[in-house]
Amino acid sequence: MAMLINQEKEAVRAFWNQASCGEAVFLDQETMEGYQTQLQKRYAVEPFILPFANFDGSPGKEILEIGVGLGADHQMWAQGGAVLTGVDLTDRAISHVQTRLSLLGLHSNLQVADAENLPFSDETFDTVYSWGVLHHSPNTGRAIQEVYRVLKPGGAAKIMIYHTWSVVGFMLWVRYALLRLRPWITLSEIYDRYLESPGTKAYTRGEAMALFSQFKTVNITIELSGGDLMSSHVGQRHQGVFLTLAKRFFPRGLIQKWMPGLGLFMLITAQK
Numbered sequence: 001m002a003m004l005i006n007q008e009k010e011a012v013r014a015f016w017n018q019a020s021c022g023e024a025v026f027l028d029q030e031t032m033e034g035y036q037t038q039l040q041k042r043y044a045v046e047p048f049i050l051p052f053a054n055f056d057g058s059p060g061k062e063i064l065e066i067g068v069g070l071g072a073d074h075q076m077w078a079q080g081g082a083v084l085t086g087v088d089l090t091d092r093a094i095s096h097v098q099t100r101l102s103l104l105g106l107h108s109n110l111q112v113a114d115a116e117n118l119p120f121s122d123e124t125f126d127t128v129y130s131w132g133v134l135h136h137s138p139n140t141g142r143a144i145q146e147v148y149r150v151l152k153p154g155g156a157a158k159i160m161i162y163h164t165w166s167v168v169g170f171m172l173w174v175r176y177a178l179l180r181l182r183p184w185i186t187l188s189e190i191y192d193r194y195l196e197s198p199g200t201k202a203y204t205r206g207e208a209m210a211l212f213s214q215f216k217t218v219n220i221t222i223e224l225s226g227g228d229l230m231s232s233h234v235g236q237r238h239q240g241v242f243l244t245l246a247k248r249f250f251p252r253g254l255i256q257k258w259m260p261g262l263g264l265f266m267l268i269t270a271q272k
Helices: 001-016 033-043 051-054 072-079 091-104 142-152 168-180 187-195 204-209 241-249 253-258
Strands: 062-066 083-088 109-112 125-131 150-163 215-222 263-269
Touching: 001 091, 033 051, 033 072, 033 083, 033 091, 051 072, 051 125, 062 072, 062 142, 072 083, 072 091, 083 091, 091 109, 125 142, 142 150, 142 204, 168 187, 204 215, 204 253, 204 263
Parallel strands: 062 083, 062 125, 083 109, 125 150
Antiparallel strands: 150 263, 215 263
C-alpha cells in the first residue's frame, strides 16, 4: 500500500511540475507585470476567494498555505502582513513563488513539502489555508489531520476542495461516459481520470463533514466555478475548438439562477 501511495503521489507531482495551476492560461511571463496580470485574472474569475481568505485580516498572524501554486494568494497574504509559510509538492511552484515575492520585496518561508506529512510542530499556525489542493493528495484525510495537528487551539482551517455534485462533473460524465456508451462510470471515476492530475477526488457535503469531524465547528458553502459556468478554463487538460464554441452558447444565466448549489468549489471554514 505504501508503495502504491508513493506512486500515486509521484504522478500528482509530475503532473503539476509540468505547469502550476493556471500557468498555461493566466501567466504570460515571469515578471512583476506578468504575475500581477495573473493575480487580476485569478480574482476576476474567482472573486469569492477574497472574502473567504480575508487576506487583510491576519496581520502578524502565523499563516500556512498548503499548495502555493503560482503564488497569487500567497502574495496577498504577504501584503496583508501575515507571518507567512508556504509549502508545495513541486519545485516548480516554489520557484514561481520565490521569484514572485522577490520581485515585490515580500517574504515567506517556502519549501517543498508533502501535505500528508507537514514538517512543522504541533499547534504552530493561527490559520491554515489551501485552495483546490488537498483533493489531489492520495490520502486527503491524512492531509486534513495534518492541518488539524499544526493549527493552534482556536485556529482556523480555510480549505477549498472539489464538490461531487457539480456542473463540471456532469459535463465530464456526459463527455467521457454517456457519449462513449459507458453510463455506468461513476463521478468518482470521472474526477479521478479526467479532471486534472491523476487521482483527483471530489466530495459531498456529508463526506466533507466527516473529513473535518475532529474540528469544533465546520461551515461549508458551495460556489460555481468558472468551469461550471464555462467562463474560464475547465482544467489544464481541457482545451480545443469544441470547448471554445461551446462557451459561446453555454446557459450561464440559467445555471446561476437555478443551480447555484451545483458548483465545483466547496469552501470549508473549520475551527479547531
